[in-house]
Amino acid sequence: MALPLPLGLTHSEVAFLAEMELVTVVPRQRLESIDLLSGKTPPLRPPHRTDLPLWLALLLKKQRRANIVPPPWLHPASLAEIVHRETKVHPSSFSEPMPTSSRARQSQPGYAGRIGGNNNSDNGNGEVILSPPFQSNCTSSAPAGYLPYHWLEVAEALITHAGDDLGGNTSEIRGLLRDLVEVRAAKMRDSAETLGAEGTGGVVSLRGVGAMELAENRGFVLGVVDGVRKIGGAVETARREREEEMDLGGGGYGDGDSDDDMGI
Amino acid sequence: MDIDDILREVDPTFHAVPQEKRSLQELTRAWIAERSAPELLPWPADGLFERVNGSIKRQIEKVEEMTGDMDPKTNFALIVIQTELERFKYLIRSYLRARISKIDKHTLHYLSTDALRSRLSEMELAYATRHQALLHNHYLSSFLSSFPSGLQNLNDSAGINMVESPDLESAVFIRLLKDTLVEGRGVDSDGAMDGRESDIVILRWADAKPLVENGSAELV
Numbered sequence: 001m002a003l004p005l006p007l008g009l010t011h012s013e014v015a016f017l018a019e020m021e022l023v024t025v026v027p028r029q030r031l032e033s034i035d036l037l038s039g040k041t042p043p044l045r046p047p048h049r050t051d052l053p054l055w056l057a058l059l060l061k062k063q064r065r066a067n068i069v070p071p072p073w074l075h076p077a078s079l080a081e082i083v084h085r086e087t088k089v090h091p092s093s094f095s096e097p098m099p100t101s102s103r104a105r106q107s108q109p110g111y112a113g114r115i116g117g118n119n120n121s122d123n124g125n126g127e128v129i130l131s132p133p134f135q136s137n138c139t140s141s142a143p144a145g146y147l148p149y150h151w152l153e154v155a156e157a158l159i160t161h162a163g164d165d166l167g168g169n170t171s172e173i174r175g176l177l178r179d180l181v182e183v184r185a186a187k188m189r190d191s192a193e194t195l196g197a198e199g200t201g202g203v204v205s206l207r208g209v210g211a212m213e214l215a216e217n218r219g220f221v222l223g224v225v226d227g228v229r230k231i232g233g234a235v236e237t238a239r240r241e242r243e244e245e246m247d248l249g250g251g252g253y254g255d256g257d258s259d260d261d262m263g264i
Numbered sequence: 265m266d267i268d269d270i271l272r273e274v275d276p277t278f279h280a281v282p283q284e285k286r287s288l289q290e291l292t293r294a295w296i297a298e299r300s301a302p303e304l305l306p307w308p309a310d311g312l313f314e315r316v317n318g319s320i321k322r323q324i325e326k327v328e329e330m331t332g333d334m335d336p337k338t339n340f341a342l343i344v345i346q347t348e349l350e351r352f353k354y355l356i357r358s359y360l361r362a363r364i365s366k367i368d369k370h371t372l373h374y375l376s377t378d379a380l381r382s383r384l385s386e387m388e389l390a391y392a393t394r395h396q397a398l399l400h401n402h403y404l405s406s407f408l409s410s411f412p413s414g415l416q417n418l419n420d421s422a423g424i425n426m427v428e429s430p431d432l433e434s435a436v437f438i439r440l441l442k443d444t445l446v447e448g449r450g451v452d453s454d455g456a457m458d459g460r461e462s463d464i465v466i467l468r469w470a471d472a473k474p475l476v477e478n479g480s481a482e483l484v
Contacts, residue, residue, distance in 0.1 A: 002365035003358065008300050009484075016354070017292070034341045035326075036348045037319055039284035055351065056344060063340075097462045128286045129441045131293075131482060195466070201455010202448030204466045206437075214437055214464070214484065225435035225466060232451030239452070 008218045014211045018153035019055040020133040024069040024140035031065065051139050054157060061162050068162040071137075072144035073098075074155055076169055079176040081145055086183050094187060094208030098137050098146040132211070152181065152212040184210070188217050195224045284319075291316055293482055295359040300437070300483040302469050303430040304366040304374060307385040316356065323349055363388065366430070371396050372419050373429040432470045438481040439464050447471060 009017070027044035034041045042050045049069065052060070060066035072078060085095050137148030148154070155177055163170045194204055204225075206214075229236075281289075290312050298305055307313070323345065330342050367374055367384065371392050374380045381389060400418060408416050420426045439462065440446070446459040448467040459465060464484065465472075475481040 001361065002368050003361035004365070005299075005362075007302060009296065013299070013358075016351075017296075019351075020288075020292070032337075032341070034344050036345065037284065037316075037323055037352050038288045038348065039282050041344075055347065059344065059347065065340075100462065128281060128289050129479070130281065130289055131439060131441060134285065134289050134292075200450055201453050201457075202450030202467055202471065203446050203455050203457045205457065205459070206464045206466065207460070207462070209464050211484070218437070221466065222435045222437075228451060229433060229435075229468075236449075236451045 006219075008222070009211075009215055011212070011215050014150075014215045015153050015157075017133050017211065018150040018157070019053065019058075021054050021138045021148075021150055021154055022051045022134075022136045023054050023057045023071065023138050023154070023158075024049050024051050025057045025060060025066040026069060027060070027066045029065045031060075049140065051136065054138070054154065058157065058161050061165075068158060068165045069140040070158060070162075070166050071140060071142050071148075071154070073142060073146055073148065073151070074158065074166070074173065075144060076172050076176060078144040079173065079180065082147060083176055083179050083183070086180065086187075092187065092190070094184060094206065095147060097208045098135075098143065098148050100135060147180075147208070147210065150211050152177070152210055184213060185216075188213055188221075192221070192224050195221065195228070287312065287316055287319075291355055291359075295355050295362075297476070297483040298359055298362045298366075302434045302436070303432060304363060304370075304383055306383045307388070313356075313385075316352070320349065320352055320356070364391070367392050368395075370428055370430055372427045376419070376427060432473075433468050435466055436469045436472055437464055437466055437484050438472050438476065439484045440475075440481050442480050444475065444480045446475065 025044075026049055027046045029044070029046065031044040033043040038053070041052065041056070044050055044066070057066065057068050061068055073082075082095055132149035135148075136142065138150070138154050142148065155173070158166065159170050159174060159177075166173060188206075188209070191204070191206060194200060290308070294305075294308055294312070327342065327345060327349065330338055330345075367388060374384060375392055375396065384392060403418070404416070418426060440459045442461050444459050445456055446463075446465055446467065447456045448454065448471045457465070465481075472481065472483075476483060
C-alpha cells in the first residue's frame with residue numbers, strides 16, 4: 001500500500017508531469033467542448049489553432065483528429081543556437097530558463113503580472129503562482145531560443161508520436177537534442193565539484209536545468225551533498241559552537257566574521 | 265460571503281486562472297512536494313483534497329450515465345474523460361501512498377506531539393494510531409511481555425531516543441517562484457544568495473522549508 005519508491009520524482013513521474021504541458025494543435029475535425037476535471041476544453045473548429053494538454057493532443061494525433069504545431073524552441077535553428085550558447089558562450093552554466101512574464105503576456109493579455117508571478121502582493125487572496133508544466137512553455141506562442149523545464153520529455157514525445165508535424169527534419173532535431181543532452185550532462189557532472197567545494201555556504205544554484213536532468217542526477221547530486229554534510233558533521237558542529245562563543249564574547253569580532261561568510 | 269469574497273468576484277485578475285486549473289496546479293505541487301520532502305508535510309488545510317475528490321466522484325457518475333448511450337460522437341469524449349480521470353486518480357493515489365510510506369516509517373514520531381499529529385488528516389491519524397496499537401499488542405504478546413516492565417516501552421527517550429525521526433537536514437531541490445534571498449547552512453560556512461525567479465537551488469530541507477511554506481519556492 002505504501003509507495004515503495006525512494007524520495008524524488010522518478011523518470012516516469014516526470015514524463016507524466018510533462019504530459020500536462022500545453023501544446024498548440026490544428027484540429028482536422030470538429031469536436032465539441034468536453035467537460036474535464038481540469039476545466040472545459042475549448043471546442044475544436046478546423047482550422048483554428050487551440051492549446052491543449054500534451055496527453056490530449058497526443059490522443060487526438062493518434063486518432064488523426066489533429067496535427068500538433070511544434071513549439072518554436074524545437075525548431076532546428078533555435079536548438080542550434082542553444083547548442084552554440086551552451087558550448088561556446090556559457091561553457092560552464094546551463095542556458096537561461098524561459099522567461100515567465102513575456103510568454104504569460106502573450107497567452108493571457110492583461111493578466112501577465114499574476115500569472116508570471118512577478119506581483120509579490122498577490123498571495124494574500126490565495127492566488128496561485130503557476131509554474132511548469134502549467135506555464136504554456138510549449139505552445140506555438142512560446143519564445144524561441146530558450147529551453148523550457150520539460151524540454152527533453154516534450155521533444156521526445158513530439159518526435160516519437162508527431163514526427164510528421166515537425167517539418168520532415170526529425171533526424172536533424174534528434175541530433176541537436178542529443179548534442180544538448182551530452183553537453184548538459186557534462187555540466188551536471190561538473191557541478192559535483194561545486195557541490196563538494198568549500199565556501200558554497202550550503203546554497204548551490206542550478207539555474208536553467210531541466211526536469212529529466214534533475215531526475216537523472218537526483219540520487220548522485222543529493223548523495224554528494226548529504227555525504228559531504230555527514231563527513232563534515234563534526235567540523236560543522238565545532239564551527240557553530242565557536243561562532244556562538246564569539247557572538248557571545250566580543251560583539252565587533254563576531255560581526256566581522258559573519259560578514260565574511262556572507263561575502264562568499 | 266464577506267467583503268473579500270465580493271471584491272474577489274469583481275476583480276478581473278482573479279479569474280485569470282480558472283478554479284479547475286488552480287486546483288490541478290495545487291494538487292500537482294502538493295504531490296511533487298510530498299514525493300520530494302524528507303518529512304511528512306501538513307495535510308492541505310483549504311479542503312483541496314475534498315474538492316478534488318468530490319469532482320472525481322461527480323465525473324465518475326457522469327461516465328456511468330454516458331456509457332448508457334452509445335452515440336459514436338459522445339464515445340470519443342468518453343475516452344478523453346476517462347483518460348483524464350485516470351490521470352487524476354493516479355495523482356491522488358500516488359500522493360496518498362507517498363504520505364502513508366512516510367507515516368509507516370516514522371509512526372511514533374508523527375504521533376508524538378500535537379503539532380506533528382495535526383499534519384495528518386483524520387483518516388491518516390486513525391490509521392496511524394490503530395496500526396501502532398496493533399503492532400504494540402503483537403510485540404507485547406510475542407516477546408515484550410517477558411521483559412521487565414521498565415523496558416517494555418517502544419518510545420523510551422531516556423538515554424538514546426527510541427523514536428526515530430526523519431532527517432530534516434537532507435538536501436532538496438527547490439524552484440524559486442519569486443525573487444528572494446536564499447539563506448543556507450554549509451559545512452565550512454553559512455551563505456546567502458540573491459535568488460531570482462525560476463532559479464533551481466540545492467540546499468538543506470531545514471533551510472528550504474520557510475521559503476516553501478511562505479510560497480516563495482516549491483520543491484521539484
